[in-house]
Amino acid sequence: MNTAASSDLPYLDAFPGPSREAWRAAVDKVLKGADFEKKLVARTADGIRIEPLYNAASGARAFRSEAGRWHVAARLDHPQEQAAQALAIADLEGGADTLTLTPAGASAARGYGLVADDVATLDRTLGGVMLDLIRLRLDPAPQGRVNALMLAALIEKRGHAPADLSIEFGLDPIGVLAGQGSLAAPWPEVGRRIATVIAALKQRGFLGPFITIDTRPYHEASASEAQELGAALATAVAYLRALEAQGLPLAEARDAIAFTLVADTDEFMTVAKFRAARLLWSRVQEACGLSPKPATIHAETAWRSLTRRDPWVNLLRGTVAAFSAGVGGADSLTVLPFTTALGLPDAFARRVARNTQLILLEESNLWRVADPAAGAGGFEALTQALCEQGWSRFQDLEHQRAGDLQGMLAALANGHVQQGLARERDAAAKGVTTRRTPLTGTSEYPNIRESAVSVLDIAPVGKTTSRPSGSTAERNPGEIIKSLIDGAQRAEALIAPHQALAIEALPSHRLAEPFEALRDRADAQPTRPVVFLATLGEIADFTARAGFARNLFEAGGLAAPSGDGFAQRGATDLDALVGAFRGSGAKLACLCGSDAAYAEEGAAAAELLTEAGATVWLAGRPGDSEAALNKAGVSSFIFTGCDVVETLERAQALASA
Structure with a gap:
């Protein structure tokens, strides 16, 4: 953020220079009381602050030995x-x-x-x-x-x-x-x-x-x-x-x-x-x-x-x-x-x-x-x-x-x-x-339906463990x-x-390996494991959480199809929902809806799905309704910030049982 007018752009002098204080006041207005540090300041793995805004600055320069193309x-x-x-x-x-x-x-x-x-x-x-x-x-x-x-x-x-x-x-x-x-x-x-x-x-x-x-x-x-x-x-x-x-x-x-x-x-x-x-x-x-x-x-x-x-x-x-x-x-x-x-x-x-x-x-x-x-x-x-x-x-x-x-x-x-x-x-x-x-x-x-990409069809090279028995340490490199x-x-x-x-060798890891292992395990099944998304209310009410749940389950290789829902006269046709679950062949059902729908219909839907043989989960944090939902049969909750790998391991075990 440069608060000084540039001599190369004299027309900027006609406008008042913005100040950091004015910017911060505008930001606080948008935040509506939310914590500035938590919302807009990030930190690197080394604890270095990543600010949302910086003033123009200069620092020490260290150039390449040769300018031009790399x-x-x-x-x-x-x-x-x-x-x-x-x-x-x-x-x-x-x-x-x-x-x-x-x-x-x-x-x-x-x-x-x-x-x-x-x-x-x-x-x-x-x-x-x-x-x-x-x-x-x-x-x-x-x-x-x-x-x-x-x-x-x-x-x-x-x-x-x-x-x-x-x-x-x-x-x-x-x-x-x-x-x-x-x-x-x-x-x-x-x-x-x-x-x-x-x-x-x-x-x-x-x-x-x-x-x-x-x-x-x-x-x-x-x-x-x-x-x-x-x-x-x-x-x-x-x-x-x-x-x-x-x-x-x-x-x-x-x-x-x-x-x-x-x-x-x-x-x-x-x-x-x-x-x-x-x-x-x-x-x-x-x-x-x-x-x-x-x-x-x-x-x-x-x-x-x-x-x-x-x-x-x-x-x-x-x-x-x-x-x-x-x-x-x-x-x-x-x-x-x-x-x-x-x-x-x-x-x-x-x-x-x-x-x-x-x-x-x-x-x-x-x-x-x-x-x-x-x-x-x-x-x-x-x-x-x-x-x-x-x-x-x-x-x-x-x-x-x-x-x-x-x-x-x-x-x-x-x-x-x-x-x-x-x-x-x-x-x-x-x-x-x-x-x-x-x-x-x-x-x-x-994308659980992704197509394969090609690599060269060649086996890895085996490691050679044999070493020479003699020593050439004193031989001149020129010789x-x-x-x-x-x-x-x-x-x-x-x-x-x-x-x-x-010494203890350093491990070599890719970040994606835990999820790739889950996908490999799901792909190895005779048929892909399925999770039934039990949507409550109108499409507008469940779309966000159904999308979240589908995204989460498919990250572990589980199919989680969802349709237009089971809305009927402003509520959910629970009989139709349970019937769809029975026809899906799934063993795990995940309730997806708004907080209001959970309060009004969550417990009833969970009871009916449990009676139909489902293990019932719920997308979202339970809040004050957790005890009632648990009593009705909801055994787990999925939400932003949960341990997704552990959750998917349990989901695979349930869906494949």
């Missing part, structure tokens, strides 16, 4: 080399300029992923791809050191000058530890290996970045925005310490680091999170005595927001997330195809994911403004609040100790991170199960690259586990 990235995660090669070419011809190689075993592969046991296979998988004309990224994964060396070997085999290529090598053993629960060696040894690989790659001319700080494991375990930022900073500092301990200058260690953040469906918080990430990384660099350089940030749309039911809604989720990441200043972006939660996406789903970005770039021109949110009071306030909260979370992680470990590694080893995320996960689950966090197409407005070029297998470059570090 890079459109597509994941390459098909395990069959010919199919992967065809998909890569289609993505690049269709507008992508970045390929993210997602190896089998990576958490991001979701059970699929590229399979390449030697450089020749990787070469065929990227056949026809001109590596000097695109950007390449490696997703963090187990055996990340070998993945990086294999990619370097491919570059040398093809004769490219490494300095002419843009490659992010994706080393992130801390992220892999968080998501999968183990490191193959003690942390000092892991740090030594990372430093050795980086030195070898830099010596051969590669520019990096070499380390990717991946916050997806934390986000998928229900991290809030501040928790995600705190984890990113604490992980970055852990790598800075490890590389500095191996003799790498701090400035070079900083330059080796890039970030992958999650773009979620909350536009305001996602924009603020990306802006805050840049500011916080600058602050860390200043604290290290460095002159700040812009962070390199890749964005990926949120896995946890995807749904298996009515997956077309994922197109909207992906669009909001992509918009938010673009406005927030991501350097590159991956939009997960809308069928990702169902299996390996086909060419159509991948094309739609690419085009989501291309439309935002080419038609909406989002890239033409360096920081579109600058000066907007809401975004500036949220950015500053996230900077404060993220820094506080970072400091909390830095204070952790576990044996010889400190900071992020100690926080993972002693369970501090897991406990914090578990609390956040419980709160998020409560929001979903009560539908205070609505999931369109799943918990709200479900490994040469042997890989000469045809050596991946296994020859692996290092046998030694005093492995194990």
Whole structure:
């Protein structure tokens, strides 16, 4: 809310400037005594206030290293080399300029992923791809050191000058530890290996970045925005310490680091999170005595927001997330195809994911403004609040100790991170199960007659548990690259586990899973379970609650048809209602009507339906009539804010008994 007249708009001087006091007086008049805080002020998972109105404001700016378009990235995660090669070419011809190689075993592969046991296979998988004309990224994964060396070997085999290529090598053993629960060696040894690989790659001319700080494991375990930022900073500092301990200058260690953040469906918080990430990384660099350089940030749309039911809604989720990441200043972006939660996406789903970005770039021109949110009071306030909260979370992680470990590694080893995320996960689950966090197409407005969408017909890749018995720890990475070029297998470059570090792995959840399990259970029945909506009075009297009840029951896969009702001369024909119940084959009946209808006819209808063999529920809060309705046979009430998942579990049991 800008109270100052703009010199560019002199005609505004003819009108009185609005004041916050005048606005608040108008709001209070509309609220009619209702609590302002409860009605118009929301809070994020971190407790940050979301005000209904903000004044124009300015804040610290942290720009990208290169202004202009963000890079459109597509994941390459098909395990069959010919199919992967065809998909890569289609993505690049269709507008992508970045390929993210997602190896089998990576958490991001979701059970699929590229399979390449030697450089020749990787070469065929990227056949026809001109590596000097695109950007390449490696997703963090187990055996990340070998993945990086294999990619370097491919570059040398093809004769490219490494300095002419843009490659992010994706080393992130801390992220892999968080998501999968183990490191193959003690942390000092892991740090030594990372430093050795980086030195070898830099010596051969590669520019990096070499380390990717991946916050997806934390986000998928229900991290809030501040928790995600705190984890990113604490992980970055852990790598800075490890590389500095191996003799790498701090400035070079900083330059080796890039970030992958999650773009979620909350536009305001996602924009603020990306802006805050840049500011916080600058602050860390200043604290290290460095002159700040812009962070390199890749964005990926949120896995946890995807749904298996009515997956077309994922197109909207992906669009909001992509918009938010673009406005927030991501350097590159991956939009997960809308069928990702169902299996390996086909060419159509991948094309739609690419085009989501291309439309935002080419038609909406989002890239033409360096920081579109600058000066907007809401975004500036949220950015500053996230900077404060993220820094506080970072400091909390830095204070952790576990044996010889400190900071992020100690926080993972002693369970501090897991406990914090578990609390956040419980709160998020409560929001979903009560539908205070609505999931369109799943918990709200479900379609129990939805048609199936297509995914690629391919089985997930089995996990390899075998490890080499010998150790190649002392082998020079340059020698490994040469042997890989000469045809050596991946296994020859692996290092046998030694005093492995194990922790409790972070779980990966999608918000929709509780409702999807209910729908799957209902769909598995020989016939779909049915709930009879026992409507009272005229259509205008029961439509709202009948719609609420149908929406609720269908979220659990139960059919809940309703018609024109049983109104007769201003009342309800209870005989016709009971007869319709008997003919429906249902075992559960839910009364739907107005408060007046419940007071006048609710008890009588409940008694008759109970006598007819129904278990009777009622849509709405019972109020003062609860005792009388219970006595008449109403055994449960459904209402806004109830635990919908628990309610649907009981409804399924009753309807299927």
